[in-house]
Amino acid sequence: MHDIALYLHIPFCRRxxxxxxxxxxxxxxxxxxxxxxxxxxxLRRRAGGQRVSSIYFGGGxxxxxxxxxxxxxxxxxxxxxxxxxEAEITIEAxxxxxxxxxxxxLRAMGINRLSLGVQSLDDHELALLGxxxxxxxxxEAVRLARDAGFDNINLDLxxxxxxxxxxxxxxxxxxxxxxxxxxxxxxxxxxxxxxPMWRTVREQQLPAVDPDRSADQYQAAxxxxxxxxxxxxxxxNWARPGRECRHNLGYWLCRPYLGVGVAAxxxxxxxxxxxxxxxxxxxxxxxxxxxxxxxxxxHIGPDLEIAERIILGLRLCEGISLEDMPGIDxxxxxRRQIAEMEGAGLLEYGDGRIRLTRxxxxxxxEVFWRFLPEPAGAH
Amino acid sequence: MDRPLDRxxxxxFCIIAHIDHGKSTLAxxxxxxxxxxxxxxxxxxVLDSMELERERGITIKAKAIRLDYRGAxxxxxxxxxxxxxxxxxxxxxVSRTLAACDGAVLVIDATQGIQAQTLxxxxxxxxxxxxxxxxxxxIDLPSSETGQxxxxxxxxxxxxxxxxxxLSAKTGxxxxxxxxxxxxxxxxxxxxxxxxxRALIFDSHYDSYKGVVAYLRLIDGHIVRGDRxxxxxxxxxxxxxxxxxxxxxxxPVAELIAGDVGYIATGLKNVRECRxxxxxxxxxxxxxxxxxxxxxxxxxxxxGIYPTQADDxxxxxxxxxxxxxxxxxxxxxxxxxxxLGHGFRCGFLGLLHLDIVCERLEREFGLxxxxxxxxVSFAITTTGGEQKTxxxxxxxxxxxxxxxxxxxxxxxxVITPSKxxxxxxxxxxxxxxSYRHTEYLGQSTTGGEMGQRVRLEYEMPLRSMLTTFYDxxxxxxxxxxxLDHEFTGYREARLVKLDVLVNDVVVxxxxxxxxxxxxxxxxxxxxxxxxxVIPRQxxxxxxxxAVGSRVVxxxxxAAKRKDVLAxxxxxxxxxxxxxxxxxxxxxxxxxxxxxxxxxxxxxMDVLKLG
Ligand SMILES: Nc1nc2c(ncn2[C@@H]2O[C@H](COP(=O)(O)OP(=O)(O)O)[C@@H](O)[C@H]2O)c(=O)[nH]1
Ligand code: SF4
Numbered sequence: 001m002h003d004i005a006l007y008l009h010i011p012f013c014r015r016x017x018x019x020x021x022x023x024x025x026x027x028x029x030x031x032x033x034x035x036x037x038x039x040x041x042x043l044r045r046r047a048g049g050q051r052v053s054s055i056y057f058g059g060g061x062x063x064x065x066x067x068x069x070x071x072x073x074x075x076x077x078x079x080x081x082x083x084x085x086e087a088e089i090t091i092e093a094x095x096x097x098x099x100x101x102x103x104x105x106l107r108a109m110g111i112n113r114l115s116l117g118v119q120s121l122d123d124h125e126l127a128l129l130g131x132x133x134x135x136x137x138x139x140e141a142v143r144l145a146r147d148a149g150f151d152n153i154n155l156d157l158x159x160x161x162x163x164x165x166x167x168x169x170x171x172x173x174x175x176x177x178x179x180x181x182x183x184x185x186x187x188x189x190x191x192x193x194x195x196p197m198w199r200t201v202r203e204q205q206l207p208a209v210d211p212d213r214s215a216d217q218y219q220a221a222x223x224x225x226x227x228x229x230x231x232x233x234x235x236x237n238w239a240r241p242g243r244e245c246r247h248n249l250g251y252w253l254c255r256p257y258l259g260v261g262v263a264a265x266x267x268x269x270x271x272x273x274x275x276x277x278x279x280x281x282x283x284x285x286x287x288x289x290x291x292x293x294x295x296x297x298x299h300i301g302p303d304l305e306i307a308e309r310i311i312l313g314l315r316l317c318e319g320i321s322l323e324d325m326p327g328i329d330x331x332x333x334x335r336r337q338i339a340e341m342e343g344a345g346l347l348e349y350g351d352g353r354i355r356l357t358r359x360x361x362x363x364x365x366e367v368f369w370r371f372l373p374e375p376a377g378a379h
Numbered sequence: 380m381d382r383p384l385d386r387x388x389x390x391x392f393c394i395i396a397h398i399d400h401g402k403s404t405l406a407x408x409x410x411x412x413x414x415x416x417x418x419x420x421x422x423x424x425v426l427d428s429m430e431l432e433r434e435r436g437i438t439i440k441a442k443a444i445r446l447d448y449r450g451a452x453x454x455x456x457x458x459x460x461x462x463x464x465x466x467x468x469x470x471x472x473v474s475r476t477l478a479a480c481d482g483a484v485l486v487i488d489a490t491q492g493i494q495a496q497t498l499x500x501x502x503x504x505x506x507x508x509x510x511x512x513x514x515x516x517x518i519d520l521p522s523s524e525t526g527q528x529x530x531x532x533x534x535x536x537x538x539x540x541x542x543x544x545x546l547s548a549k550t551g552x553x554x555x556x557x558x559x560x561x562x563x564x565x566x567x568x569x570x571x572x573x574x575x576x577r578a579l580i581f582d583s584h585y586d587s588y589k590g591v592v593a594y595l596r597l598i599d600g601h602i603v604r605g606d607r608x609x610x611x612x613x614x615x616x617x618x619x620x621x622x623x624x625x626x627x628x629x630x631p632v633a634e635l636i637a638g639d640v641g642y643i644a645t646g647l648k649n650v651r652e653c654r655x656x657x658x659x660x661x662x663x664x665x666x667x668x669x670x671x672x673x674x675x676x677x678x679x680x681x682x683g684i685y686p687t688q689a690d691d692x693x694x695x696x697x698x699x700x701x702x703x704x705x706x707x708x709x710x711x712x713x714x715x716x717x718x719l720g721h722g723f724r725c726g727f728l729g730l731l732h733l734d735i736v737c738e739r740l741e742r743e744f745g746l747x748x749x750x751x752x753x754x755v756s757f758a759i760t761t762t763g764g765e766q767k768t769x770x771x772x773x774x775x776x777x778x779x780x781x782x783x784x785x786x787x788x789x790x791x792x793v794i795t796p797s798k799x800x801x802x803x804x805x806x807x808x809x810x811x812x813s814y815r816h817t818e819y820l821g822q823s824t825t826g827g828e829m830g831q832r833v834r835l836e837y838e839m840p841l842r843s844m845l846t847t848f849y850d851x852x853x854x855x856x857x858x859x860x861x862l863d864h865e866f867t868g869y870r871e872a873r874l875v876k877l878d879v880l881v882n883d884v885v886v887x888x889x890x891x892x893x894x895x896x897x898x899x900x901x902x903x904x905x906x907x908x909x910x911x912v913i914p915r916q917x918x919x920x921x922x923x924x925a926v927g928s929r930v931v932x933x934x935x936x937a938a939k940r941k942d943v944l945a946x947x948x949x950x951x952x953x954x955x956x957x958x959x960x961x962x963x964x965x966x967x968x969x970x971x972x973x974x975x976x977x978x979x980x981x982x983m984d985v986l987k988l989g
Contacts, residue, residue, distance in 0.1 A: 007950055173526060215940040251950050265950045272953050344917045365942040369963040
């Protein structure tokens, strides 16, 4: 039996952010108790004695659940699975939803990593994003978390906001660094269709995102964080050495994981599965004593598996080893793609590994799609 | 119908009109009033065969309909209504059709008055000595200005107002009178049934069972089924496999005689052998002299036609061959382009002809096409003294190799309220035209503030009419101006080839022939448009417009810097992969120019650029 990573999705938010396209619901907080019960039922049903090496509460806003509810879920996990003693247990929290007692309770129940959705340290930008907290609130949350004993904190930040200058971004990042997190995740704002902010930009009430400026902001962040001793270990992630997120690394290394809750994804026994994205369907099924139908169940064949290993592996700054691709002569099969991308300055080769270059990290999609297999039937 | 009618009771006529003035509506009304549709039941067999043809996807539009009319005097008349193509592109065909008639009904819209094509049609009809019956149509409309239109007809065309009929093709008002006047004013056919056969081909179509079916007006002599016949200009012999007339379906008869309008099935395999305008006579003891005025219609406008998908090339070739069977004025030569692949350089009578052909290729044959910018045929003398005809801009010689260039010119006639004279003068100047002549048509029919209606005459290179001229004419005259043009001949020109280079590669499909002083402006527009529509690539892409080695405009598309996926939450790897798959599919649909990937739509946008 392999070790697995366990993801738990908590699809509730107090208020939807302007750019949000995640599966999350506002105004459904009365459903939380039923949801917790359903989640625990799903955990029990899907457990089969696996060893769990990391647990991740994601959302949505997991911190909308009471400490008692979280503790209950964790107890269920520990009963149903074999949780490793040194397991990394992360919870995402919104700075606007936490206080000292709550954070202390989380820490006390064994949660050892806190990921705060800070996004910006400029109140004007936070308002634009529709976040429910302020910059001060974010600083306060970090301070309280330290007091509560969290020694592994991640801050999520977003760059490439409409109209955001390079220096505005540097300021946010500098303030974030001053807060001393062990880990930083930086995401370029991507306006998905039909989000409120996407509409505002389309109606020209907000300037469109300038991709060149986002590129400048990303590279400025790479430089600033390197200077501060953070290791850029994945396209969007930086950490103090040894503080890389083990749970997320599992995704990039194609390790198995089980996701429970609405819209949660799993990768088990060479299959990618997805739960229903409908909160109602999920609640109705478990309250009726059965499992909701899967939204996706896809077998990953050998060609696709190799492509995924390459695409996900290349996200890591250490790149991929040419040797450890199962059953194929990697360098031979992809000689054309590797040469083309090396020529374009997006990939580099050294020590038996290939990895993205500084430029390649910003153009990673251009590298990745070239490694996809031809669609079925094209062979 | 068995016993030949007295020639005195036959009238051969057509209806001529500016577009939308009511020609088709009036024809329908005449057919209805004379009951021609009902005579279909004598032709049951023929109807059946028509149905077969419909199943094979061929629709045959009757080009001549025999109408049976009982005159006020009680006499039985046979009125042959011959259809004319409605557009100046087909002016040669119009002229041939008119040659088959003895009279014409000239329709003028009561709300619009005389328009450019009204005049062109009248002049054609006069050249053929046709008896013209002017009618004002749409008098039922409240906005009709019959009085003013009568003034214009008097002033410009010189007919007495008493001779003008007022009618409504829509309500039928005045149409019975028109029938009476057709009989009264249009002369019966001249010609002699006793002399050797001479018949004018005024139209034809290809039928896969009967071969080419030729539409004839018999001037002298007669044709019996089975006759051996000869085409006098093309020197081709054939047999009259079937002889008949249209009512409106094909009705076989035993014989056609001088004065009749009808058809023969020839068994010939291609309309090119049986050209409109040629004269048919007997193979033995035939006529000595053909009828006057034969000249095959020459293509004036050329464009490259390519399949979007290279795999469709053979299908495109078959489709063009099929259309050519029925369209003698469509020419095609295989050509290939480094960017567009294999296709054809086709010749057309004009822009409308081009549009019709492309539409049919797309609609009837399900093809998706790339059509290059239409151009004309240039006559070039090289410095080496060689004569060349160039219809593809990419073959245009380098500036140093050209001794002289000639290009086709047209005379254009514009009818407009005088209010727009200024803007239209400007427009024509911008399009390299020169002013010839102004003529006032009479009182305004569109209200005082527009001023009087005038006819303006200009000359301009056909080349400059082919882009946005017509749209501009309409927009600068708020839709009031109408246009007609006529080829006048070749003239010396000063022209250069403007090339567009994407990443230092010449894109042949974008090359165009323009006057040197426009090179900068046109080059700038193309370069800017390309910069706008070509997505950023992994490397910097220079775009240049150049005449020979001289760059006249340049823009660079900066290299793309960022293409990363956003946060992946909860391990949703599949969504990321799907997005990448979409990106990969997207790349496949692009045309590459050198190493630059250009979406097909972007390519088309630039081709459409006037
Ligand atoms: N009110 C009115 N409309 C007419 C009359 N004759 C034709 N039309 C309309 O004018 C338009 C153009 O007529 P059509 O016969 O197609 O013109 P064509 O282009 O000359 O064949 C159509 O919408 C007809 O319905 C008429 O006498 N009165
Ligand atoms: S907190 Fe996160 S999941 Fe919730 S609305 Fe905002 S962006 Fe969406």
